[in-house]
Amino acid sequence: MSYSIGQVAAKLAISPYTLRYYDKEGLLPFVDRNEAGRRRFKDNDFNFLEVIVCLKEAGVPVKQIGSFIDLCMTGDTTLQARYDFLADHEQKLMAKMARLQHTLDFLRWKKWYYKTALRAGTESIHYLPGTNQVDPAVHATFEQLVADGASPVELGKIE
Amino acid sequence: MSYSIGQVAAKLAISPYTLRYYDKEGLLPFVDRNEAGRRRFKDNDFNFLEVIVCLKEAGVPVKQIGSFIDLCMTGDTTLQARYDFLADHEQKLMAKMARLQHTLDFLRWKKWYYKTALRAGTESIHYLPGTNQVDPAVHATFEQLVADGASPVELGKIE
DNA sequence: GGTTGACTTAGAGCTGACTCTAGATTCTAT
DNA sequence: ATAGAATCTAGAGTCAGCTCTAAGTCAACC
Numbered sequence: 001m002s003y004s005i006g007q008v009a010a011k012l013a014i015s016p017y018t019l020r021y022y023d024k025e026g027l028l029p030f031v032d033r034n035e036a037g038r039r040r041f042k043d044n045d046f047n048f049l050e051v052i053v054c055l056k057e058a059g060v061p062v063k064q065i066g067s068f069i070d071l072c073m074t075g076d077t078t079l080q081a082r083y084d085f086l087a088d089h090e091q092k093l094m095a096k097m098a099r100l101q102h103t104l105d106f107l108r109w110k111k112w113y114y115k116t117a118l119r120a121g122t123e124s125i126h127y128l129p130g131t132n133q134v135d136p137a138v139h140a141t142f143e144q145l146v147a148d149g150a151s152p153v154e155l156g157k158i159e
Numbered sequence: 160m161s162y163s164i165g166q167v168a169a170k171l172a173i174s175p176y177t178l179r180y181y182d183k184e185g186l187l188p189f190v191d192r193n194e195a196g197r198r199r200f201k202d203n204d205f206n207f208l209e210v211i212v213c214l215k216e217a218g219v220p221v222k223q224i225g226s227f228i229d230l231c232m233t234g235d236t237t238l239q240a241r242y243d244f245l246a247d248h249e250q251k252l253m254a255k256m257a258r259l260q261h262t263l264d265f266l267r268w269k270k271w272y273y274k275t276a277l278r279a280g281t282e283s284i285h286y287l288p289g290t291n292q293v294d295p296a297v298h299a300t301f302e303q304l305v306a307d308g309a310s311p312v313e314l315g316k317i318e
Numbered sequence: 319g320g321t322t323g324a325c326t327t328a329g330a331g332c333t334g335a336c337t338c339t340a341g342a343t344t345c346t347a348t
Numbered sequence: 349a350t351a352g353a354a355t356c357t358a359g360a361g362t363c364a365g366c367t368c369t370a371a372g373t374c375a376a377c378c
Contacts (some may be wrong), residue, residue, distance in 0.1 A: 043292070044292040050265070051269065054262055054269075058241065058262050058266065061302050075282075076276075076282055079273055083277060084275065089160040090315075093259060093262065094263065095257060095309070097259055099216060100217070100255070100256055101256070103213055103252065104217075104256070107160045107213065107217065110245050111242060114238055114241050115242060116226065117238050118239060122235045123234075123238060132278055133201070156249075
């Protein structure tokens with residue numbers, strides 16, 4: 001079974017332009033061509049494409065993905081290097097997810113901030129008396145509610 | 160207490176160039192200037208800067224962050240819009256984290272793939288007999304191990 | 319009083335990742 | 349057999365998000 005660039009693009013939900021660009025950047029050295037020079041993707045190529053899509057999603061730059069594919073094409077001597085590459089990006093991705101969790105926590109505290117302001121009809125309930133500056137104690141209040149067992153998600157919900 | 164652009168840049172670990180760029184894009188309308196026209200950041204400005212950094216980390220484009228700051232400057236009539244904005248990006252961030260979790264799962268399965276190949280000294284243990292194509296059953300084998308209670312993280316570890 | 323260093327602006331330059339155009343070729347369906 | 353759709357390449361264009369340069373201002377120190 002073989003597939004045209006259009007079929008592969010549809011399956012992966014990316015444009016044929018992008019696939020040609022990836023090819024130009026050396027990400028698709030495994031793709032065959034027919035007599036007319038058109039790309040013919042094999043079933044096994046989807047194993048590579050899956051990896052490419054995964055690394056993209058993980059935020060790995062195209063050039064580095066190219067290096068990984070190079071390793072794949074070189075053979076069994078690069079097995080350790082390929083493992084190390086994946087382990088490295090696993091660590092980076094875990095670090096990123098931890099940062100995103102903090103970001104999410106922050107968004108939830110700010111939602112609570114606006115929810116309470118909305119209930120009061122004005123943001124000024126959070127200001128230091130007589131100023132336009134946010135009282136630093138407001139964040140502490142939120143943190144205390146969470147420490148007392150409230151869910152940040154629930155605290156931010158309206159209704 | 161007030162801070163120069165350089166001090167703020169150092170505190171946030173971003174370059175003064177970037178801060179000026181954000182200002183140009185309308186993200187810092189709240190920053191005062193001294194008589195000489197130099198930016199003077201106030202303590203309260205860090206509340207805005209925190210939000211900007213958070214939204215950046217969440218992947219919100221600079222222009223959209225500018226719209227949010229506009230809402231903030233407009234006053235209490237925009238409280239609901241600000242809440243909705245944050246709630247929207249909370250949802251988007253949760254969706255992104257779910258995708259990243261799948262990406263992480265994939266990286267772990269591939270680590271296991273290379274770990275087992277390394278143990279055998281050759282990737283060909285994963286190929287269909289007599290071919291250079293990966294046996295689709297290999298992934299199923301990994302999934303079975305996970306279904307039987309193995310941890311994907313442990314399965315990918317070497318030693 | 320002169321040098322150094324941090325700051326100012328406008329605007330140019332850079333990078334990554336596409337995205338598209340032009341012009342030619344090939345495949346598919348009637 | 350021919351129209352229309354899909355593909356090919358080379359190379360140009362686009363966009364976001366910085367990043368830097370140039371030319372000038374200003375404050376601090378020796």
